[in-house]
Amino acid sequence: MSDKPSLPKGTRDFGPQQMAKRNYILNTIRGVFETYGFMPLETPAMENLSVLTGKYGDEGDQLLFKILNSGDYLSKVEKPIDKSAKELLPKIAEKGLKYDLTVPFARYVVMNRHDITLPFKRYQIQPVWRADRPQKGRYREFFQCDADVIGTDSLICEAEIIMMMNSTLGKLGLSDYTIKLNNRKVLTGITEAIGAPGKESDFCVAIDKLDKIGLEKVLEELSDRGLSDDSIQKVVPILEITGDTQEKIEKLKTILATSETGLAGIQEIEAVFSLAKTMEGDLSKVNFDITLARGLSYYTGAIFEIQVNNVKIGSISGGGRYDNLTGVFGMPNMSGVGFSFGVDRLYDVLEELGLFPEESLTSTQALIIHFDAPSQNFGLGVAAALRKSGIKTEIYPDKAKIKKQFTYADKKNIPYTIIIGSEEMASKNLTFRNMQTGTEEKLTVDQIIEKLS
RNA sequence: GUGGUUGUAGUUCAGUUGGUUAGAACGCCUGAUUGUGGUUCAGGAGGUCGUGGGUUCGAGUCCCAUCUUCCACCCCA
DSSP, X not given: OOOOOOOOTTOOOOOHHHHHHHHHHHXXXXXXXXXXXXEEOOOOSEEEHHHHTTSSHHHHHHTOOEEEOSSSTTTTOSOGGGOOHHHHHHHHEEEEEOSOSHHHHXXXXXXXXXXXXXXXXXXXXXXXXXXXXXXXXXXXXXXXXXXXXXXXXXXXXXXXXXXXXXXXXXXXXXXXXXXXEEEHHHHXXXXXXXXXXXXXXXXXXXXXXXXXXXXXXXXXHHHHTTOOHHHHHHHHHHHTOXXXXXXXXXXXXXXXXXXXXXXXXXXXXXXXXXXXXHTTOOOTTEEEOTTOOOSOTTOOSEEEEEEETTSOSOOSEEEEEESSGGGGGTOOSOOEEEEEEEHHHHHHHHHHHTOOOGGGTOOXXXXXXXXXXXXXXXXXXXXXXXXXXXXXXXXXXSOOXXXXXXXXXXXXXXXXXXXXXXXXHHHSOEEEEETTTOOEEEEOHHHHHHHHO
């Protein structure tokens, strides 16, 4: 009835001020990625559903946005009323919006395997869509910034990821965060050691919640998920392991002594720490966290997550190693590792902590203010000269009262105004006003350019 | 997807047990100040109370549906 416009649930517009802040984040991330030799890649917003489904688990399939076929999309359906959604879907939709950037990347690698040189390093900054129920820091359309290396199993990649995380967050002014590191092999090793092999995913889902719901509840959930009392008994000392990374590693080595996989995981973690140290990395914020599990089923080795402390928002970054993601597309044994920043959450965090620098917000440097048609006309030449020197300049387009033009500059946070009237035109000395201090001086166009360059 | 929550001016919010013409602050516009913004003062504009139904003599207020917001679960950036 109402023709008031609205947005789909969980989506947002980004106004000029927000875009300035987002670009500041994006440029920072892009700069770091490129410093480490990653090259940009973009893939379509939509993929064939055959590419997307089955990669994210049953939950993930539910969260995929499907795209209705074009044209008479019901033509292939015989008796639509009798069909269940599950049977109907493949007949009316064959495309979907992408759910993350990693699966399309794997698809790209497989399709272009003869064209790319391995190891292949790419970064990708694009929106993804999930039909989740929105909450704070959780949207239906959001941007991911992925960096992945595929075609090598070198642990240098893992170490470099830690370096990139530190570097990016440092540049953004964040200091109070924790990079959590774990390894799926360690988790597998634990399930073997406690006599619950094959229960890995149940185990992961439960212990992932340790810091959220506490030890008791986790044990309850493990029991609900079918672990034996004996196994649960054996889990307790593992979850209670404390100490610094080195101590945790030593303790786990004893516990996992019988598990080949588990020991391999421990060794990888040690190697990553050692490599990062050799790269002169700051490891003070990196924490070997036994309870870090992560949901995505394709991870097989290292897993990462970043938690910003003292901010009530979910993780701002996650990633890990996957040994066989391209396998489902017919290209087995391609190990890759990567991670992703969530721009939207990073934005919320920086906003909450007031970490956006002033410079990231100023757009126009100078506004030319005029009194009448002749002075406006004169201003056009001044604007052209400033712009030629690369100075972001605006001239007020209407004939308006001075007051209004000043207010405009004020609202837009423009730091300098150049006032042009008959006096200025006669003397060629323009009034150059610092909007913050209110001080004015008479300067020639060249002098103004020098000041602003 | 399950359970709960929210919606009143551009924004943040008041609005009594259902009762006449729905208020405030901030913002916006105009003027005091026709060559000077951010302060002050005076005035002004702006609302089919998310939307659609229902109960009632009467609904912003009660009921139902729907959309939206936020929260918990699930899961995740």
